[in-house]
Amino acid sequence: MDMQVIVGPAGTTAEDVLAVSRGNARVVVSQDALDAVASARRIIDDLAAKPDPVYGVSTGFGALAVRHISPDLRTQLQRNIVRSHAAGMGPRVEREVVRALMFLRLKTLASGHTGVRPVVVETMAALLNAGITPVVHEYGSLGCSGDLAPLSHCALTLMGEGEAEGPDGTLRPAAELLAEHGIEPVELREKEGLALLNGTDGMLGMLVMACADLARLITSADITAALSLEALLGSEKVLAPELHAIRPHPGQGASAANMLRVLAGSGLTGHHQDDAPRVQDAYSIRCAPQVAGAGRDTLAHARLVADRELASAVDNPVVLPDGRVESNGNFHGAPVAYVLDFLAIAAADLASIAERRTDRLLDKNRSHGLPAFLAGDPGVDSGLMIAQYTQAALVSEMKRLAVPASVDSIPSSAMQEDHVSMGWSAARKLRTALAALTRVVAVELVAATRAVELRAGRTPAPATQAVLAAVRAAGVQGPGEDRFLAPDLAAAEEFVRAGGLIAAVEPVTGPLG
Numbered sequence: 133m134d135m136q137v138i139v140g141p142a143g144t145t146a147e148d149v150l151a152v153s154r155g156n157a158r159v160v161v162s163q164d165a166l167d168a169v170a171s172a173r174r175i176i177d178d179l180a181a182k183p184d185p186v187y188g189v190s191t192g193f194g195a196l197a198v199r200h201i202s203p204d205l206r207t208q209l210q211r212n213i214v215r216s217h218a219a220g221m222g223p224r225v226e227r228e229v230v231r232a233l234m235f236l237r238l239k240t241l242a243s244g245h246t247g248v249r250p251v252v253v254e255t256m257a258a259l260l261n262a263g264i265t266p267v268v269h270e271y272g273s274l275g276c277s278g279d280l281a282p283l284s285h286c287a288l289t290l291m292g293e294g295e296a297e298g299p300d301g302t303l304r305p306a307a308e309l310l311a312e313h314g315i316e317p318v319e320l321r322e323k324e325g326l327a328l329l330n331g332t333d334g335m336l337g338m339l340v341m342a343c344a345d346l347a348r349l350i351t352s353a354d355i356t357a358a359l360s361l362e363a364l365l366g367s368e369k370v371l372a373p374e375l376h377a378i379r380p381h382p383g384q385g386a387s388a389a390n391m392l393r394v395l396a397g398s399g400l401t402g403h404h405q406d407d408a409p410r411v412q413d414a415y416s417i418r419c420a421p422q423v424a425g426a427g428r429d430t431l432a433h434a435r436l437v438a439d440r441e442l443a444s445a446v447d448n449p450v451v452l453p454d455g456r457v458e459s460n461g462n463f464h465g466a467p468v469a470y471v472l473d474f475l476a477i478a479a480a481d482l483a484s485i486a487e488r489r490t491d492r493l494l495d496k497n498r499s500h501g502l503p504a505f506l507a508g509d510p511g512v513d514s515g516l517m518i519a520q521y522t523q524a525a526l527v528s529e530m531k532r533l534a535v536p537a538s539v540d541s542i543p544s545s546a547m548q549e550d551h552v553s554m555g556w557s558a559a560r561k562l563r564t565a566l567a568a569l570t571r572v573v574a575v576e577l578v579a580a581t582r583a584v585e586l587r588a589g590r591t592p593a594p595a596t597q598a599v600l601a602a603v604r605a606a607g608v609q610g611p612g613e614d615r616f617l618a619p620d621l622a623a624a625e626e627f628v629r630a631g632g633l634i635a636a637v638e639p640v641t642g643p644l645g
Contacts, residue, residue: 143442213325278330349482365401389645
């Protein structure tokens with residue numbers, strides 16, 4: 133049975149966003165939502181019939197709001213705002229981002245606070261269900277007054293103009309796609325063009341997806357950190373719950389517990405006093421739960437912000453329950469932009485500590501008996517030397533991507549919009565950062581599994597053995613002479629991205645935190 137998501141007047145959930153954006157779930161607008169939309173529209177129609185100017189209903193927009201627009205020009209006004217604001221440039225953004233963008237705008241339209249007609253809501257749902265994806269470009273949003281250009285490109289498709297991608301993945305004129313699926317283009321009326329453009333939907337959709345991706349990556353990094361500790365004959369005593377209870381950050385405790393469960397039954401841990409005695413492991417090993425845990429707690433805060441935004445109706449002006457239509461600044465993306473930047477910082481630090489563990493595994497002076505670069509015949513073979521170079525390059529890029537976008541306001545609209553959030557930009561760079569983090573964790577996985585296999589004579593933990601079997605089945609080869617390495621790294625990357633590490637471990641450990 134196909135997935136189905138009900139859109140009501142009270143907001144939506146992260147799970148619903150993911151179901152629509154990534155799972156192609158069918159969208160159904162509830163009758164309660166349609167009733168709320170119709171009720172708000174009656175208020176707009178009443179205001180449109182009066183001589184008094186109302187922003188977005190009978191005036192221009194932004195710095196041009198001083199002009200009163202006569203009734204005979206209002207349809208043209210709404211159509212023109214969409215056409216002129218569909219001014220994006222650069223590469224197309226991903227299909228899942230556009231679907232999230234459309235679904236979240238639909239969520240606000242269905243709230244009954246925007247004043248659009250029910251036909252606008254129903255047509256937006258029809259586009260999603262038909263698998264029609266507007267062409268949206270990388271640049272064009274400052275994260276304030278809504279993700280303007282991205283949302284405008286979506287509204288353009290609603291009007292039957294411009295280009296869109298069909299369900300088969302080909303680009304075609306939007307008018308053809310709508311006709312093919314029996315969807316009538318919308319002729320926008322008062323307030324509707326503005327209502328389609330004025331939200332944080334793009335940055336919010338990317339935040340929701342980033343939260344899901346980072347949650348998977350943090351748990352994956354807990355697993356690779358445990359494998360690295362094991363391969364370096366480190367001490368698992370630092371993971372004891374009583375140690376983490378006296379510094380009760382919940383994320384730290386969860387990561388330590390994950391690592392301890394992965395290491396249960398290992399014959400490799402606790403040998404730090406053998407051939408090269410050491411009292412303590414290096415920070416990249418010993419402090420892994422503290423760093424990953426701080427990322428977990430940052431992620432928890434980001435999810436709280438996302439949930440609040442998912443429950444919001446973001447538009448300007450809005451229709452209030454008592455019939456007033458009031459201007460506001462709720463479209464400002466600062467709350468979302470900040471946490472997008474916070475997550476990029478957390479991701480960069482998680483990548484940094486993972487790279488340090490990889491480097492330690494490859495350095496014969498610090499790896500406690502492993503061959504240089506985990507090579508088959510060091511000198512003849514280079515082993516994973518350049519895999520670590522690749523990892524270091526990714527970490528370096530992630531540090532640049534961690535520079536916050538949200539502090540870089542650029543005024544626009546003749547200084548009417550004189551402080552903006554840059555939340556869309558924060559979201560775009562976070563997506564790049566998480567793709568890089570996936571690769572960084574993959575390189576540590578390749579190094580740690582190879583190092584564990586080189587510890588002949590000692591039996592790794594059952595969970596580690598499960599990872600070894602799964603990653604080898606996924607096409608990542610073990611120790612041996614040098615070979616073309618890029619395919620192994622690509623296979624490891626896909627394994628991590630698909631959640632393969634967690635899937636391999638949890639049948640042994642039970643669900644990880």
